[in-house]
Amino acid sequence: MEKLLVFVFSFAAILQLAFGVGALKPNYITEEEFAFARKNPIRVNNFTAPLELPPYGTEGQVPHPRPGFGPRFWTNGQVPYTLDPTFTDSQREQVAIALNTYHEATCIRxxxxxxxxxxxxDILHDPTVCGVAHVCMNNGAQFAKFGGTCVNPGxxxxxxxxxxxxxHEQTRLDRDNWIGFNTAICQPHGIDNPDFDRGLHKLYDYVSYSGCFQPKQPGVTKCGSGGPLAVLDIEVLNEMYGCNSGCQGYRYVNKNNNPSSLVQAGTEFNGEPLYSCRAYHQGDIIPGKYHQGRGECHVAWGGGEHSKFDNIEVLTNPNGANxxxxxxxxxxxxxxxGGRTNERETIYVIQCQLQSGDQTVWMPGKFIPSTGAYTSYGGQEIRCAAVQFLACNN
Ligand SMILES: [Zn+2]
Incomplete structure (x- = not known):
């Protein structure tokens, strides 16, 4: 018995020496650390504290697709990882929050x-960098390294x-329509080959690079999500990784791509069914009401009703989300x-109650937590008399 205890003690001491830390930490995030992360999700920074990112253009490793292979996604959305044991307890909490962000929004694990x-x-601690990571799944080991104040969830x-x-979306073919570059801070880098996988172009909402980008579209005041996964990024990841089951299975589909399984979200006063759509207006991506027959999406904004025929997406439920x-x-x-404001506040899909005389109908609308529930009708933005939220129960 005495011998066994000595052995256990010695074994622990050797491991501590090997890791150079006082307490042994597993090379993965524990269930307790994930429980902490679930209670502490990333919040949107306000713009006085923009998300810190590596110097523009320095972080990419293997940014180009391998000839003949193209980018590779992680098999079954499973990403095996190791965690550097030199991360401190508080840094491990930050890592846990980052990983949990993906676990909560997608089927990626x-x-x-x-x-x-x-x-x-290998998720590594490297004080000499802010952040750097290999792109896509490679063969064998690859890394994501973090150091200094960049060991934060965003x-x-x-x-x-x-x-x-x-x-990065700043390499999208159409990026010059959306952003310019403040050349005192950074130089524009290249535009990707048009054959490059389309799934790789959705990080617009992540990046701001401390004033490097200058938004061009009216109403747009900022770039970057401020930290959390952006609404569109969540949707793209769920599409890329085939997250079809449960509440990740809904899809927004461009109206030109023959969407089916549209989600009805009310009716006109004359009984015409109305479906949920969304459109871009003044920097907002706004859920609105879709008239399928004429391919028109109406969105409410700034007191008015805005008619859109181009670049409309309709909400579909092809995988039977509940x-x-x-x-x-x-x-x-x-x-x-369903969308977001240009201030990066999430907008949700609702049915909005409208009354006309003694007739009451529900119409598709938008809910913005900070301002409330609205739809549009007769050229006006109208506050809802009552609201039904679209929710998912899987
Ligand atoms: Zn990046």
């Missing part, structure tokens, strides 16, 4: 690396997005995200 895994990411979500095969309409005053936790 960061899982502890096991011996049979042939591709994995920066790590950004870099791990590269690990997942997300790219949608329900919830009568509530406050936003349900399982409400469906």
């Amino acid at each position: 960061f899982i502890p690396k096991e011996g049979h895994h042939t591709s994995w990411v 920066t790590m979500v950004h870099e791990l997005g590269h690990t997942l095969c997300m790219g 949608f329900i309409w919830v009568n509530a005053v406050n936003l349900p936790s399982n409400a469906v995200r």
Whole structure:
């Protein structure tokens, strides 16, 4: 018995020496650390404290697709990883929040690396960098490194997005329509080959680079999500990784791509069914009401009703997510995200009650937590008399 205890003590001491730290920490995030992360999600920074990112153009590793292969997504959305044991407890909390951000919004899972895994990411602490990561799944080991004040959830979500095969939207073919570059801070870098995988172009909402980008579209005051995964990034990841089951299975589809499984969200006063759509207006991506027959999306903004025929997306439910309409005053936790304001506030899909004489109907509308519930009718933006939130129960 005495011998055994000595052995245990010695074994622990040797491991502590090997790791150079006082307490042994596992090389993965524990269930307790994930429980902490679930209670502490990333919040949007206000713009006085923009998300810190590596110097523009320095972070990409292997940013180009391999000839003949193209970018590769992680098999079954599973990302085996190891965690550097030199991260402190508080840094591990930051890592846990970053990983949990993906776990909550998508079917992607960061899982502890096991011996049979042939591709994995080493999440490393490196005080000499802000953040740097290999792009997409490679063979064998690849890394995502973080150091200094960049060991924070927003920066790590950004870099791990590269690990997942997300790219920068400032390399999109149409980027010059959307942003200019403040050349005192940074130089524009190249535009991707048009054959490059389309799934790689959705990080617009992540990046601001401290004034490097100058938005061009009217109404747009900022670039970057401020830290959390942006609404559009969540949708793209769920599409890329085939997250079809449960509440991740809904899709916004361009009206020109013959969408089916539209989601009805009310009727006109004359009984015409109305579906949920969304359109871009003055920097906002706004859920509105879709007239399928004429391919028109109406959105409410700034007191008015705005008609859109181009670049409309309609909400579809091709995988049978268990949608329900919830009568509530406050936003349900399982409400469906439909868009965002230019201030990066999430906008939700609702049915909005309207009355005309003794007739009452529900019409598709938008709910912005900070300003309330609206639809549009007869050229006006109208506050809802009552609200039903689109929610998902899977
Ligand atoms: Zn990046």
